[in-house]
Amino acid sequence: xxxxxxxxxxxxxxxxxxxxxxxxxxxxxxxxxxxxxxxxxxxxxxxxxxxxxxxxxxxxxxxxxxxxxxxxxxxxxxxxxxxxxxxxxxxxxxxxxxxxxxxxxxxxxxxxxxxxxxxxxxxxxxxxxxxxxxxxxxxxxxxxxxxxxxxxxxxxxxxxxxxxxxxxxxxxxxxxxxxxxxxxxxxxxxxxxxxxxxxxxxxxxxxxxxxxxxxxxxxxxxxxxxxxxxxxxxxxxxxxxxxxxxxxxxxxxxxxxxxxxxxxxxxxxxxxxxxxxxxxxxxxxxxxxxxxxxxxxxxxxxxxxxxxxxxxxxxxxxxxxxxxxxxxxxxxxxxxxxxxxxxxxxxxxxxxxxxxxxxxxxxxxxxxxxxxxxxxxxxxx
Amino acid sequence: xxxxxxxxxxxxxxxxxxxxxxxxxxxxxxxxxxxxxxxxxxxxxxxxxxxxxxxxxxxxxxxxxxxxxxxxxxxxxxxxxxxxxxxxxxxxxxxxxxxxxxxxxxxxxxxxxxxxxxxxxxxx
Numbered sequence: 001x002x003x004x005x006x007x008x009x010x011x012x013x014x015x016x017x018x019x020x021x022x023x024x025x026x027x028x029x030x031x032x033x034x035x036x037x038x039x040x041x042x043x044x045x046x047x048x049x050x051x052x053x054x055x056x057x058x059x060x061x062x063x064x065x066x067x068x069x070x071x072x073x074x075x076x077x078x079x080x081x082x083x084x085x086x087x088x089x090x091x092x093x094x095x096x097x098x099x100x101x102x103x104x105x106x107x108x109x110x111x112x113x114x115x116x117x118x119x120x121x122x123x124x125x126x127x128x129x130x131x132x133x134x135x136x137x138x139x140x141x142x143x144x145x146x147x148x149x150x151x152x153x154x155x156x157x158x159x160x161x162x163x164x165x166x167x168x169x170x171x172x173x174x175x176x177x178x179x180x181x182x183x184x185x186x187x188x189x190x191x192x193x194x195x196x197x198x199x200x201x202x203x204x205x206x207x208x209x210x211x212x213x214x215x216x217x218x219x220x221x222x223x224x225x226x227x228x229x230x231x232x233x234x235x236x237x238x239x240x241x242x243x244x245x246x247x248x249x250x251x252x253x254x255x256x257x258x259x260x261x262x263x264x265x266x267x268x269x270x271x272x273x274x275x276x277x278x279x280x281x282x283x284x285x286x287x288x289x290x291x292x293x294x295x296x297x298x299x300x301x302x303x304x305x306x307x308x309x310x311x312x313x314x315x316x317x318x319x320x321x322x323x324x325x326x327x328x329x330x331x332x333x334x335x336x337x338x339x340x341x342x343x344x345x346x347x348x349x350x351x352x353x354x355x356x357x358x359x360x361x362x363x364x365x366x367x368x369x370x371x372x373x374x375x376x377x378x379x380x381x
Numbered sequence: 382x383x384x385x386x387x388x389x390x391x392x393x394x395x396x397x398x399x400x401x402x403x404x405x406x407x408x409x410x411x412x413x414x415x416x417x418x419x420x421x422x423x424x425x426x427x428x429x430x431x432x433x434x435x436x437x438x439x440x441x442x443x444x445x446x447x448x449x450x451x452x453x454x455x456x457x458x459x460x461x462x463x464x465x466x467x468x469x470x471x472x473x474x475x476x477x478x479x480x481x482x483x484x485x486x487x488x489x490x491x492x493x494x495x496x497x498x499x500x501x502x503x504x505x
Contacts, residue, residue: 020391022399125391129384149384167412173493178398185394193387199411203493207484214484217411217456218477228489238488303496323496 001107002039003341009034009138020186021130023177026372032126033374034134038346038362039381044107045145051111051278052101052350052357055269058276059116060355062268063089063259074284075264076300076328081234081255084243088256093246094162095254096155096225096353099261100361102369103278103348104336110277111348112336113269119253119261120227122179123349123375124148125186127361131377142379146359148351149190155353156194164250165222167197169215172227174202184227191225203228208241213249225252230261231301263300263331281334294335299326305370310335320368338367345369346376410458418447418476419456419463427456427463430478449476 009015012034016024024032066072067089072082099118103111128148135144160166168191172184188198203226205216213221226233230253233239246255259265266282273279281292289295293313302308302325310318312335338345347369349361365373420433423444432445448466450456456479457463470476 017395017399018392019385020388020395022395129388129391132384149387153387165414167414171489173490178395181398182391182395186388186391189387189390192390197412198390202490204487204490206489207486208488209484215411217413217479218484219411219414228493232492233489236489236491241488 001041001044001105001339003036003344003346004039005036006034006138009134015133015137016130019129019133020125020182022182023179026177029374031374032130033364033376034138036376037139038376038378039142040107040145040378042380044105045380048103048105048111048145048348048350048360049357051103051113052352053355054276055101055113055116055278056352056355058269058273058279059260059265061272062265063256065268065272066259066265071268072259074329075258075262077231077258077262078234078239080240081243081258084246085256085258088246088254089259093250093254094159094252095257096152096159096252097355098152098155098253098351098353101348101350101352103350104280104338105348106337106339111350112280113266113278114280114333114336114347115263115266116260117349119257120229121351122183122227123361123363124183126375127349127351127359128152129186131361131375134377135379139379139381142381144359144377144379148359151353151356151358152190153193156191156196160194160196163196163223166195167199167219167222169199169201169221169224170226171201171203171206171224180227184225187225187227206238208238212245213238213241221249223250223252229303230255230258234258263298263302264329266331266333280336282331284329284331286332289332289334292334296333296335297330298333299328299330301325301328305365305368305373308368310367318367320370347373410461411456413450413452413454413456413477413479415452416471416474416476417450417452417454417456417479419450419466419479420445421448421463421466425462427459427461427479429459447476449474 016032067086099116100121101116102114105111132146170184170188172180191198201215207214215221267284269279270282295311297309299307305320306323307325308320344364346362346364351359362376362378363369363373364376420428420430422428433447448463449470450466454465
């Protein structure tokens with residue numbers, strides 16, 4: 001694909017702030033980077049859509065495999081959650097079932113899956129809203145692979161009759177940059193547009209009254225979308241209450257997402273679909289990587305590219321920031337050669353809802369995509 | 382689809398965060414799922430419950446009094462007008478105060494503080 005440089009709009013900070021993006025600059029450098037944009041052909045977008053659909057189907061099979069063969073213990077998930085995950089996987093409680101695939105793509109060979117972020121995926125506002133209005137103003141004659149906003153509103157409308165309350169709570173951390181607060185607030189807007197009532201609650205303000213979860217005002221929480229990962233919740237004091245009351249409090253996303261948002265699913269994909277064009281060979285065993293002289297060692301549970309090691313055939317090892325992840329185990333993944341645009345390496349974030357491809361956002365970083373990555377808009381031309 | 386029309390809360394909270402740098406006052410408003418008593422001043426604006434008299438329906442000093450809201454009502458942030466409340470309780474109904482009573486809290490969130498919160502911006 002093509003990367004074009006362009007002059008940012010002179011008042012770009014104000015413009016994106018007015019749409020909610022207040023975390024547009026980090027350490028004096030733009031995180032929302034409109035000094036460039038990627039350009040894709042319609043055929044390249046088709047490839048990404050096709051890859052999204054294919055990988056989603058493989059994930060359904062992989063989930064079935066893990067549940068059937070009782071392999072949840074390889075996921076670092078506490079034993080007290082296993083039955084609940086199995087039950088939720090089989091019974092399919094109401095869920096947005098949304099997520100963001102991270103694909104490596106060079107515009108030519110098939111997109112390759114790095115991982116699926118589908119419990120608490122972020123960069124949602126950037127992909128759904130900010131890049132859309134950038135395109136409308138700066139490259140209005142072009143299209144963009146983006147129906148994220150309307151697709152999520154439509155999904156809430158579908159869900160509404162199945163929900164046990166039409167008051168939806170939205171739980172999040174009160175993060176200093178405002179990213180989590182605003183992303184969660186945007187998710188509230190999506191639900192409200194679909195006709196639901198919403199209430200925000202800080203994660204530490206969720207109360208347990210002995211029987212039920214309540215918010216900061218002691219209103220019972222019956223349905224809750226959370227921008228807070230399952231793997232943290234189940235290891236915290238209230239985790240056991242969550243699992244015990246799944247019949248009373250519906251969490252979005254449901255607990256079965258612990259299967260997919262965990263890199264331990266990647267070796268399962270390699271096992272059931274060894275030569276699939278959209279997969280990178282991944283294994284729990286380093287010895288399985290003998291054919292792949294370049295590989296990446298990743299903790300099965302980690303965030304923002306932390307604790308990743310790239311091992312290259314010449315012996316060089318490139319590591320990312322140490323945030324103390326890795327206790328639950330690691331996987332080894334074939335190294336993908338990301339396209340290099342003057343030292344910037346883009347990763348495709350392909351959004352899906354219930355298996356349907358709905359749009360994408362692109363992040364650029366060095367060889368490992370971490371929390372210093374920049375968001376870059378794209379067009380279809 | 383006009384996305385901008387669907388950003389009512391997002392833009393309001395963003396604006397508030399940029400001014401105050403802390404959680405938006407909008408967060409103090411909520412929708413109640415049970416009959417709720419809200420303390421108001423002489424102009425009908427919501428104030429802290431402590432300003433109202435403990436006794437039912439008698440009104441506090443200085444014009445402070447409870448308004449009684451039915452289940453499903455909107456309780457606004459402090460300082461805002463309370464709509465739809467009654468000065469008398471509905472017969473046979475018990476009302477919960479609008480301020481939180483002590484349920485146990487802090488059972489979520491410790492992992493975030495030990496890791497320094499999230500960055501920009503990938504989630505998982």
